[in-house]
Amino acid sequence: MFRCSILFLIMLALTSCDAPAKTEGGEVGDGEQGDSWLVPRYGEQQKLSGLFRLAFEVSSFVPCTEPEACNMIYDSARDEACWMVFSETASDDLNRITGSDHFEREGVFWIEGEGRVADAPGPFGHMNSYECQVELSTVDAFVVQETLQQSNMGQLSNGS
Numbered sequence: 293m294f295r296c297s298i299l300f301l302i303m304l305a306l307t308s309c310d311a312p313a314k315t316e317g318g319e320v321g322d323g324e325q326g327d328s329w330l331v332p333r334y335g336e337q338q339k340l341s342g343l344f345r346l347a348f349e350v351s352s353f354v355p356c357t358e359p360e361a362c363n364m365i366y367d368s369a370r371d372e373a374c375w376m377v378f379s380e381t382a383s384d385d386l387n388r389i390t391g392s393d394h395f396e397r398e399g400v401f402w403i404e405g406e407g408r409v410a411d412a413p414g415p416f417g418h419m420n421s422y423e424c425q426v427e428l429s430t431v432d433a434f435v436v437q438e439t440l441q442q443s444n445m446g447q448l449s450n451g452s
Contacts, residue, residue: 332410332425340407344376347398349418351376353426359402374424375417385431399439405431
């Protein structure tokens, strides 16, 4: 009986919480922030190129100008990678380029396109492991660099 009473009080307390009131313009009133602090604050749209790594709970991007240079710095730059997300248009571009509506395999891919970078409010990605987030709005190139043979992220091999 004691457990039920505590559970009831917790539920009652939670249901009595009101969301901040919004004004006619959709803004949150009474000096409240609402959830706007959760929305990434992106910089300007820009050309982006680099290595995109896709694996279980990983969607990371390391910017660089050409694949050969990026391959050499990728492992040391892993801590500086950004979480990668794709707009609907970018997803459509990937579908067109790859001929598939999903990723066929985990791996490391060279990617070029346009997008923007957010470093606030952060952190981003799986378990808040990334200090920045890249949102690609278009994809112009997508090339397989390496595929993962094992679930261990350190074990990479060329080919499929």
